[in-house]
Amino acid sequence: MQSGGSRNDRQNRGRYRAGGQLSTHGFEHRPGRDAAGAASARLAGHRLVPLATALVQEDGRVLHWSQEAEALTGWSAEQAIGAHPVQLLLPEQDRAAAEKLFDRLVAGRGWSGTHPVRRRDGSTVELEFHTYPVTGPDGRTLLLATASDTEALHEVESDLAILDGFFDQSPIGLAVYDTELRFVRLNEALARINGLSAEEHLGRRISAVLPGINANEIENVMRQVIATGKPVVDARSHGRVPGDPRRDRAWSASYFRLEDSTGRVLGVSSSIIDVTERFQAEARASRAQERLTLLASAGARIGTTLDLKRTAEEMVEAIVPKFADFATVDLLEPVLRGEEPAPIQPDRPIQVRAVAVGEAYGSGLTNVSDTVGGTTEYGPHRVYAQCLRSGRPLLKPHVDEEVLRGLVPDPERVAPGIAAGIHSYLLVPLIARGMVLGGAEFVRTRNPEPFGAADVSLAEELVARTALAIDNARLYRRERETALTLQRSLLPQEIHRTLGLEIAHRYLPSSVVSEVGGDWFDVVPLSCGRVALVVGDVMGHGIRAAATMGQLRTVARTLATLDLPPEQVLGRLDETASAIGEGQFATCVCAVYDPVDRSVVICSAGHLPPVRVDPDGTAHVIDLPPGVPLGIGGGAFESVEFTLPPGATFALYTDGLVERRGRDLDEGIDLLARTLATPGRTLEESCDAALSALVTDGTEDDIAMIMARVLPVPADRIATLLLPSEGPLPARARRFTRATLDAWGLSALTDYAELVVSELVTNALLHADAPRRLRIFRDRTLTLEVSDAGGRPPRLRSSAEEDEGGRGIHLISELAHRWGSRPTKHGKVVWAEIELPYRAG
Secondary structure: OOOOOOHHHHHHHHHHHHHOOOOOOOOOOOOOHHHHHHHHHHHHHOOOOOOEEEEEOOOOOEEEEOHHHHHHHOOOHHHHEOOOHHHHHOOHHHHHHHHHHHHHHHOOOOEEEEEEEEOOOOOEEEEEEEEEEEEOOOOOEEEEEEEEEHHHHHHHHHHHHHHHHHHHHOOOEEEEEEOOOEEEEEOHHHHHHHOOOOOOOEOOEHHHHOOOEOHHHHHHHHHHHHHHOOOEEEEEEEEEEOOEEEEEEEEEEEEEEEEOOOOOEEEEEEEEEEOHHHHHHHHHHHHHHHHHHHHHHHHHHOOOOOOHHHHHHHHHHHHOOOOOOEEEEEEEHHHHOOOOOOOOOOOOOEEEEEEEEEEOOOOOHHHOOOOOOOEEEEOOOOHHHHHHHHOOOEEEOOOOHHHHHHHOOOHHHHHHHHHOOOOEEEEEEEEEOOEEEEEEEEEEOOOOOOOOHHHHHHHHHHHHHHHHHHHHHHHHHHHHHHHHHHHHHHOOOOOOOEOOEEEEEEEEOOOOOOOOOEEEEEEEEOHHHOEEEEEEEEOOOOHHHHHHHHHHHHHHHHHHHOOOOHHHHHHHHHHHHHHHOOOOOEEEEEEEEEOOOOEEEEEEEEOOOOEEEOOOOOEEEOOOOOOOOEOOOOOOOOEEEEEOOOOOEEEEEOOOOOOEOOEOHHHHHHHHHHHHOOOOOOHHHHHHHHHHHHOOOOOOOOEEEEEEEEOOOOHHHEEEEEOOOOOOHHHHHHHHHHHHHHHOOOHHHHHHHHHHHHHHHHHHHHHOOOEEEEEEEEOOEEEEEEEEOOOOOOOOOOOOOOOOOOOHHHHHHHHOOEEEEEEEOOEEEEEEEEEOOHHHO
């Protein structure tokens, strides 16, 4: 059923349609099309494609016209019988050539091919024709013609090709059986599964082909599907096949009934998947169910207290006699003393003490083992010591006198042990957090089944839980001390002196809660003499809160040193807190102070508002957009900027300072403001006064506080040059730099500074909207900064040898101690730092 014919056929038909002239190429007889015609007939027999038939007399008149012909052409039998089909189906200009072909066909030549015909409604349809000269009852020659819609044939061919491809290429086994359950067809995947060729299956039933499987059950299922028409999914079969005769296998099969378009039952089809591994896994799971039940029961009983001895007893009680007939738990001496055990050395003996012993059935093994509290020493080459040193279980599934002699510490225990019926032994080291704490021994006497691999896994799980519970008591006593040490190490160890700002700070751990908190503060020196002040509070207590505090403090310090504005610092910090884990929330306030213009840019993430005290003693709370706590995610943060006069003070703090039971939070903040407003105190005295006024009977939370007081900047520490929009700006900047450094006694740095300033100004001229201001600042280093209106930060870029420019930033990078840029409201600032001579600081 080749719809389009060969390439030449399609070209010829194209010429026929285009030229409007009937050509013998369009009606060319093509040998080999009879097979296609037969296929069409078979398809038509299944009522897949209508097959039109017509019988034409020798004189060219229609003698018979089928219903399918009427459906394809639109011409009824009454209209077609007695008429010439050429006149019905072809336009006038094509009829002469068609009549010549008809004469050849009547003369005895058959013809097959495709050709468009005209329907009654004037539309065109391409049909595939097959003609056969036949002899009528009276001896006259008749012409039998069949025709099918070419497009419908193409669709059927495509569907069959898809079905054949699916059947042949499917990786799962597929088979078709007749109503007698005999193989009609199967794919290569099923043939490989069974280990026989497809030909060896055909015409035979499963029971004959595969006698090594449960064929009767399979065939009963297939009969049920044929009888009811209800598909069966995941029907299991098992056994051995010729392709793998030495191993039991399992399969999952699905069956459904096959019917033709009339509803006649043709047979049954199946799809088969090898599920041997799943079948074996289910069997193993069934055998392990009892062990899992024991594990769940024991897990609920072990570790209910923080007592070493009781925890060991709970494990022994849980497994005797369900798992072992005798068990003992021994611990290393350092563990009993509350110390962290050292790794077991290969050349030194070990000492263990029995803390729990249990037996079933009165075997008498307790009489030959260590009593509770008894100590045993094992030499470095003994099996017990080697097992604990390796950290891996020791399994002796079958124990005799020789094996037992290598296990016990005293040869006198061998005979009583054999007499008690010891036949299987298991030793599992108690390991918690990578440390060996001791060992747990399991013995079977009356239980005839030896310990196996599954028993080892179960014992390891039980012993691991026991070891963890035992170690928890030791760790609990050390947790607070460890957490406090961690917290102190994460806080600033030294506060650098900041020009134009006096800073005092306090940190007070909680005196009530047994766990540490997550309060922190930080003072971060920035470029150009600026400083960032950060105070934060992680919600909750304990090591986790302290660890989270350390992470957030580190990230906040890093972000601040990147010259990010406070709102961006908190935004990135919020992302970090969200990524740490669920429930890790924190509040934070970040302020950046610039000593040159005494400006403060401050932003809050759900933190308490800062308190400001002016030089005249007026104290008030700084109103900030509240923001959401860190870790909520997706919050928008907004900063506030203001200027402080010399002598003004502002304080950042955590809620542990102002929050108390029975006292409103606003009352605590007001009390803090009134305390700080008292005149005549140094900054350190103000910190002490705040703690004395607000922390009278201990605190339930940690307290972190920073106080900062604005100081005037000496005139010999800063110099500013406004850069006009016209004139030789680099030369003017160089002259100003030289004069300033000479006045400050820094002439040794003039050459370097002039070159750096010249490159900064030139870079602004070339790549920004012209420089606006040059500022020279002397603090811990000599800072040279140029502000411009451009928004794009400078960057290092490669320059070829023949390039005339592009090396300015490279030059600055080589001459300066460090350099960078930061955005401003009106553009950006590009700065570079030069280290001062030692005596110039």
